[in-house]
Amino acid sequence: xxxxxxxxxxxxxxxxxxxxxxxxxxxxxxxxxxxxxxxxxxxxxxxxxxxxxxxxxxxxxxxxxxxxxxxxxxxxxxxxxxxxxxxxxxxxxxxxxxxxxxxxxxxxxxxxxxxxxxxxxxxxxxxxxxxxxxxxxxxxxxxxxxxxxxxxxxxxxxxxxxxxxxxxxxxxxxxxxxxxxxxxxxxxxxxxxxxxxxxxxxxxxxxxxxxxxxxxxxxxxxxxxxxxxxxxxxxxxxxxxxxxxxxxxxxxxxxxxxxxxxxxxxxxxxxxxxxxxxxxxxxxxxxxxxxx
Numbered sequence: 001x002x003x004x005x006x007x008x009x010x011x012x013x014x015x016x017x018x019x020x021x022x023x024x025x026x027x028x029x030x031x032x033x034x035x036x037x038x039x040x041x042x043x044x045x046x047x048x049x050x051x052x053x054x055x056x057x058x059x060x061x062x063x064x065x066x067x068x069x070x071x072x073x074x075x076x077x078x079x080x081x082x083x084x085x086x087x088x089x090x091x092x093x094x095x096x097x098x099x100x101x102x103x104x105x106x107x108x109x110x111x112x113x114x115x116x117x118x119x120x121x122x123x124x125x126x127x128x129x130x131x132x133x134x135x136x137x138x139x140x141x142x143x144x145x146x147x148x149x150x151x152x153x154x155x156x157x158x159x160x161x162x163x164x165x166x167x168x169x170x171x172x173x174x175x176x177x178x179x180x181x182x183x184x185x186x187x188x189x190x191x192x193x194x195x196x197x198x199x200x201x202x203x204x205x206x207x208x209x210x211x212x213x214x215x216x217x218x219x220x221x222x223x224x225x226x227x228x229x230x231x232x233x234x235x236x237x238x239x240x241x242x243x244x245x246x247x248x249x250x251x252x253x254x255x256x257x258x259x260x261x262x263x264x265x266x267x268x269x270x271x272x273x274x275x276x277x278x279x280x281x282x283x284x285x286x287x288x289x290x291x292x
Contacts, residue, residue: 011100012065014119018112023129024166027064027097034059038134039099047207047223048138053091056136057162060095068164069095078159085145087153087195088226090185093136094163094170094212098129133165135220137173137210143227150200152228156191168214176209203230 011030029039036056037045048056054072061069080087101111102119111126112119121128140160144152154177163169173186177198185192200206208224 025096031063032059053138089140089155091160096165138224139226154196168216172213174211178206
């Protein structure tokens with residue numbers, strides 16, 4: 001792998017004398033700094049989330065000199081609105097790319113050496129461009145809030161199926177939503193669903209598992225995480241402050257829990273219920289500013 005002293009912007013100019021016949025993917029990972037490490041994803045790491053997915057997509061896009069895939073910012077314009085707290089899109093990346101067979105600390109183990117700031121082919125039988133593949137599937141939000149029944153919705157759309165793989169295309173995808181619910185979301189390359197409602201009664205981090213069957217008769221498994229919270233209960237009468245919206249007023253919020261000094265070794269301290277006082281100041285646009 002090349003060192004940081006070779007800027008990514010120089011890679012193509014350093015390859016001018018190298019035969020690129022085998023560089024068929026158009027995506028050279030050395031063109032970017034590999035923060036996501038997609039060259040080892042599906043191997044040493046194999047669990048994604050929205051932040052990892054977006055970083056990986058950004059690197060693939062830039063490593064193709066912005067000729068393949070889309071930028072993650074462009075993809076974000078298609079995301080389900082953030083205010084739909086119980087619904088999330090599922091993103092899928094199936095990509096092939098290449099890495100240079102250049103080993104900085106031991107060039108004889110690779111296929112390239114640097115001479116006069118250009119790559120030069122070493123006279124051996126090793127390939128210059130190492131073919132790689134990566135599969136990443138992830139929800140495109142960090143977390144969801146389930147509805148009153150504990151349901152969330154996973155959304156599938158071709159705009160989030162980002163596939164550019166010269167060796168294998170996706171045939172089938174089976175999903176496990178970490179609650180006992182499984183579904184075949186893709187059959188023969190087509191989505192079977194637009195939306196899948198999934199019910200959760202136990203909340204927290206959920207690990208979604210996917211098994212993908214490819215056109216070349218290979219199979220790969222990958223995972224992703226998302227945090228799911230229950231819908232908070234409605235406020236009690238003690239937690240709601242009613243007054244004229246044209247006026248500012250003092251409101252109180254009772255915690256409903258008690259503190260007793262005796263619990264901490266003190267004596268003679270009465271039981272106290274915590275209470276918060278706050279005042280709402282209404283601006284001209286009726287956007288409240290809360291001061292505690």
